Every structure is written in structure tokens, then in C-alpha cells.
Amino acid sequence: MLDHGGNLDDAVRRYGRPREAWLDLSTGINPHSYPVPALAADVWHRLPETDVLLLQAAEKYYGASPLLAVAGTQAAIQALPRLRGPSRVTVPSIAYAEHAHHWKQNGHTVRELPYAELASVVDDCDVMVVCNPNNPTGESVAPAILRDWAKRLAARGGWLIVDEAFGDVTPELSIAALTASAASAEFPGLIVLRSIGKFFGLAGLRLGFVAAEADLLARLRDMLGPWTVSGPAQQIGTAALTDTAWQSQMCDRLREEGARLHALLASHGIAANGCALYQYWPEKHAADFADRMARHGIWIRQFTHGVRLGLPPDEAGWQRLQHALADWQSSQGNA
Known part of the structure; x- marks a missing residue:
């Protein structure tokens, strides 16, 4: 089978960090899930x-x-x-x-x-x-x-x-x-x-x-x-x-958060593209970037041709990602 994002068990095995300690940005799935109703x-x-x-x-x-x-x-x-x-x-x-x-x-x-x-x-x-x-x-x-x-x-x-x-x-x-x-x-x-x-x-x-x-x-x-x-x-x-009310509110929220992710990456020297749910760029050092993020407990989607990041689920996740990106930018400046 092909590799896909969401493979958090691989991150746990490779880096020895417990599952609950990871910020999983490896998919483009909305981190703000629809609230599941009671079932018949x-x-x-x-x-x-x-x-x-x-x-x-x-x-x-x-x-x-x-x-x-x-x-x-x-x-x-x-x-x-x-x-x-x-x-x-x-x-x-x-x-x-x-x-x-x-x-x-x-x-x-x-x-x-x-x-x-x-x-x-x-x-x-x-x-x-x-x-x-x-x-x-x-x-x-x-x-x-x-x-x-x-x-x-x-x-x-x-x-x-x-x-x-x-x-x-x-x-x-x-x-x-x-x-x-x-x-x-x-x-x-x-x-x-x-x-x-x-x-x-x-x-x-x-x-x-x-x-x-x-x-x-x-x-x-x-x-x-x-x-x-x-x-x-x-x-x-x-x-x-x-649920049209939820759909409308979520569209607005995801557009805002997608723009925020794009701007955050740009502020750290990364020219990315994507949609409201993820950003991608053809990173030459994709494996090094993924490893650097993983050492901050952030799991991302790595390809041979680049990397993709999904949206953090909360403000703590945004701050964690910003700190990891600053570390990456610093490492590239000193390389």
C-alpha cells in the first residue's frame, strides 16, 4: 500500500514520543470536526x-x-x-x-x-x-x-x-x-x-x-x-x-485559518500554496524539514517532491508550529 498522512503510529515508533504528545498536521482533514449527534x-x-x-x-x-x-x-x-x-x-x-x-x-x-x-x-x-x-x-x-x-x-x-x-x-x-x-x-x-x-x-x-x-x-x-x-x-x-449554519460558519473559519497558515509560513521564508485546509511547497530538504518538525512533536506529510502541512487544531498548536518554524528557519540560516 502507498504511504499516507495520518500515520501517527509511525511517528510514535520512530521517535519514541507518546501518541498524545504529537501535533498531527500530516493530513488535510479539518481539525474542527462536525459534532456527531446522538444516533437512533x-x-x-x-x-x-x-x-x-x-x-x-x-x-x-x-x-x-x-x-x-x-x-x-x-x-x-x-x-x-x-x-x-x-x-x-x-x-x-x-x-x-x-x-x-x-x-x-x-x-x-x-x-x-x-x-x-x-x-x-x-x-x-x-x-x-x-x-x-x-x-x-x-x-x-x-x-x-x-x-x-x-x-x-x-x-x-x-x-x-x-x-x-x-x-x-x-x-x-x-x-x-x-x-x-x-x-x-x-x-x-x-x-x-x-x-x-x-x-x-x-x-x-x-x-x-x-x-x-x-x-x-x-x-x-x-x-x-x-x-x-x-x-x-x-x-x-x-x-x-x-446543517447549513455549521457549514457556513466553518467555511468562514477555514478560510481565515488557511490564510493564517499561508502567512505564517511566509513569515518564515516559505512560499507555499494550497487551499483552506493545507499548504504545500516543493521543499528541497523535505526529509530534514520533516525530521526537524518531528523533534518538536509535529508530524507533517513528507513527499519526495515537497511537504504539506494541515491546520493546527487550537492556539497552542499554532504557537507550537510557529516555534518549530522559527527553529527551522534559524537552522537554514546557519547551514
Whole structure:
């Protein structure tokens, strides 16, 4: 399996610091989780039929219909390559690595290109994957461009897969509504992935949605099998998706905190990019930076091409990060 953030047990084993002493910034998950409501007594007893209320809430929130509820978008990422014959697939060279991994595993020819070069190969592939905004770099593609790509791919029986897992705070980027029944005839190969885990801070729930034409969703549903989303996840997801007051307040809060993280990094000489939930930069000394942070009890996401930091959960975490960044900046000045 590929490495991912959230692997705090690795930090504990490597550095010998107890789990509760770590500040985990290794994911882009909202540290201010949606408050889980009380659950119905029978939710633990009954087999989890797909809740109509959940789908109605999701359709209203995402502006898309039909939708398929899945056990996190990872389930769809793993299954979709199995629904096509051998295809030429283009994915961003720096993006959520599970996309390229599973297309390769299922016998497809995968080409990985920078975001700036994706437009040049739309007519030379069968499937294109775009993360919008991108994890980890924060890069994005305008909806009008994605509409054009979707039409061109669909004309040849191709797919455009848009992973909007981090799209809640930038709804203006979403093209999920283009999968709605009224528009699906124009965009038959458009597939949009949405996640409850990131914005709502409920990654442990394992709940996401796939928006696409009905026939493709039926094939995906048959492949994934019955009872893929637990009853508790469905009840909590319904509450989160319908709580518009919480959503509005959290969007404002995350925009402010995302700007604060960007400014904090800049004040220590780091030119980063990202979205409201994380910041990334192509750090040349990524391993040294990660080690320096870890010695301050801060666990971050390290890549071969850079590093990514999520948001601290409280003021103590912000001060701790500021102190660690000052130490890093000092070490670089003395190097």
C-alpha cells in the first residue's frame, strides 16, 4: 500500500514520543470536526440500507443527482479502473497518488503530467483524472475548461474524473451539477468524487459520494456490493449535510485559518500554496524539514517532491508550529 498522512503510529515508533504528545498536521482533514449527534438505537442492529434522506441531503448539498454513497471516495478510486477495458489514462504527476496507482494496477497505460500540460493531451487519452483543488499542491482547473474537456472525452467514449474531495470551501470550482440528469446526456463520461471526511472532519466515518450518469453508477454499485456504507455513517452524514449554519460558519473559519497558515509560513521564508485546509511547497530538504518538525512533536506529510502541512487544531498548536518554524528557519540560516 502507498504511504499516507495520518500515520501517527509511525511517528510514535520512530521517535519514541507518546501518541498524545504529537501535533498531527500530516493530513488535510479539518481539525474542527462536525459534532456527531446522538444516533437512533436501531442503527447498530439493522443492515444499512441506503437511506433516502442521506441521498436527498447529498443531492441538495452537492447540487448533483443521481449520487451513489460509497465508503469514502477511496472505494470509488479503487473500483472505477475495473469498469473499463485497457485505456490510456492521464493523471497529474503530483496529486493524490491512489489514482495513478489503481489505474496502473488494473492494466491501464498511465501517463503522469504536470497540471500545466494536461490540456495538451485531452485528445490523446481515454481517461483523464483531475483533483480540483489538487491535493497536495492546491492547483485547480477552471470549471469552463473542465466542461470542455468532459465534452471532448465523452465524444470518444472517454471519462473525465474530477476528484473534488477538498472542494467544499471553494464551491465555485465544482462541476458536480453537470452530472445531473438534465445535463448528463451532454457529459456522459463525467465522474465527480466528493468526500465527507475532509471539510466535515469526519475521515473515520468513511463516507463519500460519486456523481455520474445513472448507468455508470449502477455498474459501480453492483461492483461494490451491498451494505457498503454503515448505518451510523449514514445518519451522521445526513445531519452534517443538512446543517447549513455549521457549514457556513466553518467555511468562514477555514478560510481565515488557511490564510493564517499561508502567512505564517511566509513569515518564515516559505512560499507555499494550497487551499483552506493545507499548504504545500516543493521543499528541497523535505526529509530534514520533516525530521526537524518531528523533534518538536509535529508530524507533517513528507513527499519526495515537497511537504504539506494541515491546520493546527487550537492556539497552542499554532504557537507550537510557529516555534518549530522559527527553529527551522534559524537552522537554514546557519547551514
